[in-house]
Amino acid sequence: MVIINLSSMRNGQTGKVTGVGGGFGLRRRLEALGIRVGVNITKVSGATRRGPVVVRAGNTTVAVGHGMARRIRVEVV
Amino acid sequence: MKILLMGNPNVGKSVIFSRLTGANVIASNYPGTTVEFTRGYMRLNGERVEVIDVPGTYTLEPTSRAEQVAVDMLKEAKDSSDNIVIDVVDATNLERNLNLTLQLLKQDIPILICLNLWDETKHVGIKIDVDKLEEILGVPVIPTCALSGEGIAQLIKRLPDAKSKTYEFDEEDRWSEIGKIVESVEDITHRHHTFLDRLGEASIKPATGIPIAVGILAASFAIIRFIGESLIAYLFEPIFEHLWKPVIIRFSAILGSGGFIHDILVGKLFLLNSETEEFISGIVQTGKMIAGNSVVVKTITGELIPAEVTIDFTQSMGLLSTGLFVPFAMVLPYIIAFYLILSFLEDSGYLPRLGVLLDNFMHRLGLHGLSIIPMLLGLGCNVPGALATRVLETKRERFIAATLMAIAIPCMAQIAMIFGLVGKYGIKGLFPVFGTLFVVWFLLGIAMAKFLPGESPEIFVEIPPYRIPNIRALLKKLWMRTHWFLREAIPFVLLGVFIINVLYSLHVIDFFGRIFSPVVKGVLGLPGEAVAALIIGFLRKDIAIGMLAPLGLSIKQLIISSVVLTMYFPCVATFAVLVKELGVKEMLKSTIIMVLSALLVGGALNLILR
Ligand SMILES: Nc1nc2c(ncn2[C@@H]2O[C@H](COP(=O)(O)OP(=O)(O)OP(=O)(O)O)[C@@H](O)[C@H]2O)c(=O)[nH]1
Numbered sequence: 001m002v003i004i005n006l007s008s009m010r011n012g013q014t015g016k017v018t019g020v021g022g023g024f025g026l027r028r029r030l031e032a033l034g035i036r037v038g039v040n041i042t043k044v045s046g047a048t049r050r051g052p053v054v055v056r057a058g059n060t061t062v063a064v065g066h067g068m069a070r071r072i073r074v075e076v077v
Numbered sequence: 078m079k080i081l082l083m084g085n086p087n088v089g090k091s092v093i094f095s096r097l098t099g100a101n102v103i104a105s106n107y108p109g110t111t112v113e114f115t116r117g118y119m120r121l122n123g124e125r126v127e128v129i130d131v132p133g134t135y136t137l138e139p140t141s142r143a144e145q146v147a148v149d150m151l152k153e154a155k156d157s158s159d160n161i162v163i164d165v166v167d168a169t170n171l172e173r174n175l176n177l178t179l180q181l182l183k184q185d186i187p188i189l190i191c192l193n194l195w196d197e198t199k200h201v202g203i204k205i206d207v208d209k210l211e212e213i214l215g216v217p218v219i220p221t222c223a224l225s226g227e228g229i230a231q232l233i234k235r236l237p238d239a240k241s242k243t244y245e246f247d248e249e250d251r252w253s254e255i256g257k258i259v260e261s262v263e264d265i266t267h268r269h270h271t272f273l274d275r276l277g278e279a280s281i282k283p284a285t286g287i288p289i290a291v292g293i294l295a296a297s298f299a300i301i302r303f304i305g306e307s308l309i310a311y312l313f314e315p316i317f318e319h320l321w322k323p324v325i326i327r328f329s330a331i332l333g334s335g336g337f338i339h340d341i342l343v344g345k346l347f348l349l350n351s352e353t354e355e356f357i358s359g360i361v362q363t364g365k366m367i368a369g370n371s372v373v374v375k376t377i378t379g380e381l382i383p384a385e386v387t388i389d390f391t392q393s394m395g396l397l398s399t400g401l402f403v404p405f406a407m408v409l410p411y412i413i414a415f416y417l418i419l420s421f422l423e424d425s426g427y428l429p430r431l432g433v434l435l436d437n438f439m440h441r442l443g444l445h446g447l448s449i450i451p452m453l454l455g456l457g458c459n460v461p462g463a464l465a466t467r468v469l470e471t472k473r474e475r476f477i478a479a480t481l482m483a484i485a486i487p488c489m490a491q492i493a494m495i496f497g498l499v500g501k502y503g504i505k506g507l508f509p510v511f512g513t514l515f516v517v518w519f520l521l522g523i524a525m526a527k528f529l530p531g532e533s534p535e536i537f538v539e540i541p542p543y544r545i546p547n548i549r550a551l552l553k554k555l556w557m558r559t560h561w562f563l564r565e566a567i568p569f570v571l572l573g574v575f576i577i578n579v580l581y582s583l584h585v586i587d588f589f590g591r592i593f594s595p596v597v598k599g600v601l602g603l604p605g606e607a608v609a610a611l612i613i614g615f616l617r618k619d620i621a622i623g624m625l626a627p628l629g630l631s632i633k634q635l636i637i638s639s640v641v642l643t644m645y646f647p648c649v650a651t652f653a654v655l656v657k658e659l660g661v662k663e664m665l666k667s668t669i670i671m672v673l674s675a676l677l678v679g680g681a682l683n684l685i686l687r
């Protein structure tokens with residue numbers, strides 16, 4: 001078990017969200033789209049250095065900017 | 078009594094609104110389609126009730142102007158005790174939709190829940206126990222499929238049962254409450270990835286997505302041109318040439334072939350050599366009408382030749398000739414073709430994916446990927462394009478996006494006219510026009526990103542699932558937009574033609590032509606009469622481009638005037654919306670950028686092109 005951030009996950013990899021850094025506003029917005037502590041998310045696409053990251057949580061697919069992706073901490077196996 | 082349709086974005090609120098009120102609003106498969114509220118009316122127990130379609134929002138803490146509208150509407154609706162909210166919920170995403178539902182249940186307004194996209198739950202393997210959900214939440218829950226209309230009658234029947242504050246919970250525990258609810262009402266069966274799921278992933282990963290995007294855009298362009306040209310060549314032009322022309326020529330004779338009224342209605346007449354079918358110029362004298370519209374004319378060389386008095390739809394400039402031909406036979410076919418393809422792309426769910434792919438690129442222009450959607454809408458008509466900038470988060474982004482669109486994105490009406498006028502030169506004529514506009518769009522974006530203070534926020538968007546567009550919904554949308562075009566365009570085009578005639582007969586055009594000649598002739602290399610097109614361009618761009626037709630411009634002049642007419646100023650309808658969206662001060666700033674860059678680019682083209 002390691003904790004990394006969403007941007008450094010491999011495409012296709014699944015993990016459990018352990019925390020969202022940054023402000024309350026960002027946390028609220030991510031939450032509203034189903035990305036919050038305790039849920040499993042799968043990275044669909046996105047480079048590790050820059051550019052948007054696409055992630056699936058349940059039936060929802062969301063694209064977030066790279067800065068946001070770096071603030072989402074994920075526990076992967 | 079007022080009924081508000083609220084819910085997360087892209088859950089089908091607008092389709093339900095159309096079902097309830099019979100009023101038509103645009104619905105598309107991406108979040109942020111509705112950015113402004115729309116009012117409609119329905120009958121409820123013999124009473125006229127106002128229904129409002131509200132922009133979608135994820136929370137009651139707005140992050141964009143569109144979401145702000147939603148929150149403001151709710152606040153306003155809470156003032157009166159008999160207003161209610163229909164909370165539209167995406168049944169395939171119950172958990173996160175309940176987040177907003179629970180927030181709404183804390184408000185002081187009765188709600189009921191419309192569990193929409195019910196048909197889709199079968200496809201994704203979700204079962205929801207509706208009765209149990211209703212029992213837990215304490216408000217009516219009605220499953221619906223807005224597209225087919227299933228459940229809508231039931232929804233209307235249950236409206237009186239709407240209740241407020243039936244579900245008490247501690248704000249701290251919101252998500253665990255939601256978890257518990259979902260746990261007890263939802264049953265998910267595992268399902269295999271479908272073809273559309275796989276396509277969904279392939280089209281968003283850069284390696285496969287970029288080739289797919291290039292393919293889709295190239296195919297869209299080719300199809301639009303093909304449909305547009307075919308409609309013109311096989312339908313609209315024949316109708317005008319063979320059916321309408323004889324009527325006008327007869328009418329012209331009745332009006333006495335001349336005079337002020339005649340010239341405004343019919344426009345200029347031309348003489349066609351009956352044998353060679355060519356236009357005759359340099360006539361000394363026309364003889365008596367022999368029969369119908371045939372005459373004998375005497376040319377400069379003293380020759381007597383049989384000729385026909387006729388009109389030319391692109392040059393006569395009468396209300397009934399050019400005034401109808403331009404909107405119906407030159408622009409409408411392309412409007413139909415463009416909106417057919419755009420609607421297809423919208424309803425499939427492709428647009429946000431394109432936004433993600435272009436995200437890196439758009440950041441150079443100080444925007445994020447989602448701003449490609451206002452740009453694409455702007456290609457149809459700048460008015461909805463300008464409104465769609467509301468989905469962007471900051472003022473700076475909205476300014477950049479709106480300015481770029483107004484300057485460098487010609488609307489379909491204008492593009493169609495450019496095709497009609499410059500298209501005969503093929504790539505040699507079209508490439509310099511659209512290539513220049515693209516370069517302007519790009520460089521100006523880079524400049525604004527650099528010089529305007531502030532950061533561009535990152536993309537943050539829900540990617541909807543791919544869906545096969547529903548043909549009836551698609552055709553309805555096409556009809557709405559075509560209808561909207563006809564309603565907006567025809568009066569303005571006719572007004573434009575009327576004004577041109579009046580200005581010409583009062584010699585106002587000559588006057589302005591002389592005043593602006595240093596700029597128009599000196600800088601842009603255009604004849605003085607081109608001023609007329611620039612004046613009418615304030616009103617509408619399509620007829621403005623059309624006015625270039627009789628001027629006998631060279632290919633270089635056509636290119637310059639097409640580019641300048643696009644850039645120098647938005648049409649009045651777009652201008653009005655931009656003032657409303659940006660505010661007077663920002664719009665003034667934007668206008669200065671437009672005029673200056675139009676002169677700069679037009680002047681540069683005049684120097685570069687040969
Ligand atoms: N299969 C299916 N599709 C639906 C249903 N209701 C709506 N849609 C489609 O879902 C998409 C979104 O519908 P809209 O009505 O635009 O959604 P909205 O909630 O108004 O979205 P915003 O204006 O962005 O907040 C459209 O493509 C509709 O055709 C439904 O019950 N079943």
Ligand SMILES: [Mg+2]
Nearest residue numbers: 090091110111
């Ligand atoms: Mg809508």
